[in-house]
Amino acid sequence: MDILKTTQLTKIYGSGDTAVHALENVNLTVEKGEFAAVVGTSGSGKSTLLHMIGGLDVPTSGRVFVDGQELGAMTDEQLTIFRRRNIGFVFQMYNLIPMLNVWENIILPVKLDGKTPDRDYLQKIVEILGLDQKLSCLPNALSGGQQQRVAIARALAAKPALLLADEPTGNLDSRTSQDVLGLLKITGEEFFQTIIMITHNEEIAQLADRILRIEDGHLTSGSSPRPDLTPVSPDSSNRR
Numbered sequence: 224m225d226i227l228k229t230t231q232l233t234k235i236y237g238s239g240d241t242a243v244h245a246l247e248n249v250n251l252t253v254e255k256g257e258f259a260a261v262v263g264t265s266g267s268g269k270s271t272l273l274h275m276i277g278g279l280d281v282p283t284s285g286r287v288f289v290d291g292q293e294l295g296a297m298t299d300e301q302l303t304i305f306r307r308r309n310i311g312f313v314f315q316m317y318n319l320i321p322m323l324n325v326w327e328n329i330i331l332p333v334k335l336d337g338k339t340p341d342r343d344y345l346q347k348i349v350e351i352l353g354l355d356q357k358l359s360c361l362p363n364a365l366s367g368g369q370q371q372r373v374a375i376a377r378a379l380a381a382k383p384a385l386l387l388a389d390e391p392t393g394n395l396d397s398r399t400s401q402d403v404l405g406l407l408k409i410t411g412e413e414f415f416q417t418i419i420m421i422t423h424n425e426e427i428a429q430l431a432d433r434i435l436r437i438e439d440g441h442l443t444s445g446s447s448p449r450p451d452l453t454p455v456s457p458d459s460s461n462r463r
């Protein structure tokens with residue numbers, strides 16, 4: 224089943240002579256449970272794509288469907304609620320609240336939604352991410368890698384259908400990046416979550432099921448699910 228579908232997704236910043244065509248006619252489908260990496264040079268449109276998919280910004284034209292629902296058809300308020308319940312975000316900057324401890328940071332989005340955190344589920348996530356001994360620590364007592372793991376746990380807390388990550392390991396050394404990414408992959412598989420992750424690190428991209436390449440606002444490869452994730456597998460060596 225498609226968890227994400229974009230049709231002719233286009234984003235133009237500005238207008239006239241200074242217009243920047245950040246995305247042009249991007250048609251993308253991602254299946255539930257897939258882990259897709261988005262790669263491309265700086266300025267190619269990766270963050271713009273993630274912002275449109277996550278409903279953080281509005282496309283100039285084209286449509287975005289998450290779990291069958293069209294983001295552009297929602298009011299701002301509906302979109303805010305939909306996002307909180309269905310889409311988790313992890314950014315390069317961890318954006319943790321410094322006065323709240325690890326556990327409070329993790330459950331904050333669920334609480335903001337007026338819901339009760341699922342303790343069993345969160346306990347599992349916290350264990351997988353190796354944070355169980357750190358729950359009462361304040362963020363500034365943690366390393367960068369630990370803080371990013373808290374950000375991942377927070378993004379997963381509401382059991383989002385879609386986890387979007389923009390250079391989540393951009394501030395981490397390569398060893399810690401591999402660890403964090405490995406954990407992200409494990410939580411994704413454990414909870415059948417769909418992950419779309421931007422990276423400029425090819426090694427990290429190789430951990431994904433599929434690599435989406437963006438050049439100059441165009442998706443140049445990886446727009447459909449990998450053949451071997453669909454029932455018939457004509458060429459198992461095809462990693463795209």
Ligand code: ADP
Pocket residue numbers: 236237243244245263264265266267268269270271272
């Ligand atoms: P990437 O994440 O791949 O580095 P971005 O999606 O951030 O690329 O940017 C794509 C293009 O759109 C770039 O040329 C960038 O300068 C431009 N751009 C991004 N955000 C804005 C904005 N808010 N206003 C104007 N131009 C923007």
Ligand code: MG
Pocket residue numbers: 269270271
């Ligand atoms: Mg970017």
